[in-house]
Structures are given as C-alpha cells and as structure tokens.
Amino acid sequence: MEIVTNSEQETRDFAKKFADKLSGGMILCLYGELGAGKTTFVKGLAEGLGVKTNVTSPTFTLMNIYKIQNTKSKIKKLVHIDTYRLKNEQELIQIGAEDYAGAAENITVIEWPEKIANFLKNKKAVKIYLGHASDTVRNIKVES
Numbered sequence: 558m559e560i561v562t563n564s565e566q567e568t569r570d571f572a573k574k575f576a577d578k579l580s581g582g583m584i585l586c587l588y589g590e591l592g593a594g595k596t597t598f599v600k601g602l603a604e605g606l607g608v609k610t611n612v613t614s615p616t617f618t619l620m621n622i623y624k625i626q627n628t629k630s631k632i633k634k635l636v637h638i639d640t641y642r643l644k645n646e647q648e649l650i651q652i653g654a655e656d657y658a659g660a661a662e663n664i665t666v667i668e669w670p671e672k673i674a675n676f677l678k679n680k681k682a683v684k685i686y687l688g689h690a691s692d693t694v695r696n697i698k699v700e701s
C-alpha cells in the first residue's frame with residue numbers, strides 16, 4: 558500500500574485509520590530520514606488506538622509506553638521506541654524493551670529500526686517507509 562500525504566494532519570489521519578487494522582503483538586518499523594514524519598505517524602496511531610495522553614518523541618527516553626483506554630480493544634499498550642540516540646542494542650535490553658516489544662497485548666512502533674537489527678532479528682515486523690517529497694508532501698509505503 559502506498560499513499561501520498563500533503564500535510565502533517567493528513568499523515569496523522571492516515572495513521573489513525575491504519576490503527577484499525579492492527580492486532581496485538583504487532584511491531585511496526587518506521588523508516589525515514591529526520592523530519593520524515595515518523596513521530597507524526599505515531600501520534601495518529603496513538604489517537605486511533607485510543608491513547609488519551611499526548612505522544613512525545615522518545616528521543617531521550619528511548620522508549621515511551623502509553624496505556625490504551627479503550628475497553629473494547631484487546632490491545633493494552635502502545636510501545637514507542639526511538640533508537641536515534643541509542644549507543645548500542647544492549648542499552649535497549651537494559652531498559653526492559655524485550656518485555657514490551659512484540660508482547661501479545663501491545664503494539665510496538667520503532668523509529669530508526671535499522672539501528673537494532675539484532676534486537677529485531679527473530680521478530681516479525683511490518684515495515685513502513687516515509688519519504689520526503691517536498692516541505693509538506695510525504696510518500697508513505699506500507700510493506701504488505
């Protein structure tokens with residue numbers, strides 16, 4: 558699936574709808590350069606999943622965990638990982654990521670997944686590519 562968005566809001570809206578297709582245990586890898594819209598996508602996803610708090614970039618925290626307050630959903634948490642400032646994969650293990658990422662009741666999204674190839678090795682993930690077309694235009698490709 559491939560779409561073009563023309564604003565931050567359109568990317569959020571796309572991700573919000575995309576959230577309906579997800580089931581517990583899924584890992585989404587978000588590829589794209591700085592400012593491609595990865596965090597924007599996660600904000601929309603969070604909204605779609607029923608996260609009530611504001612999603613902020615886990616650039617310094619590495620991993621943020623949001624509770625899903627939707628009684629109808631079996632998904633309990635949104636796990637948001639950003640490896641941009643990660644020094645090594647061990648650091649991710651140290652903060653307990655292995656207990657959250659890919660767990661059956663969670664949805665996990667990872668920015669800069671290329672930095673944690675080992676961590677992801679035996680995990681199944683959906684790859685999503687975000688590309689800059691211009692200041693306001695982004696190409697979003699979801700690998701089937």
Ligand SMILES: Nc1ncnc2c1ncn2[C@@H]1O[C@H](COP(=O)(O)OP(=O)(O)OP(=O)(O)O)[C@@H](O)[C@H]1O
Nearest residue numbers: 562563564565568591592593594595596597693695
């Ligand atoms: N069509 C669009 N979709 C998403 N963001 C857009 C779009 N057009 C412009 N933008 C802008 O691009 C920026 C995307 O920032 P965002 O933090 O989501 O990127 P990122 O990929 O997470 O970057 P980083 O690698 O630094 O974490 C925002 O400032 C947003 O307003």
Ligand SMILES: [Mg+2]
Nearest residue numbers: 595596614668
């Ligand atoms: Mg980001």
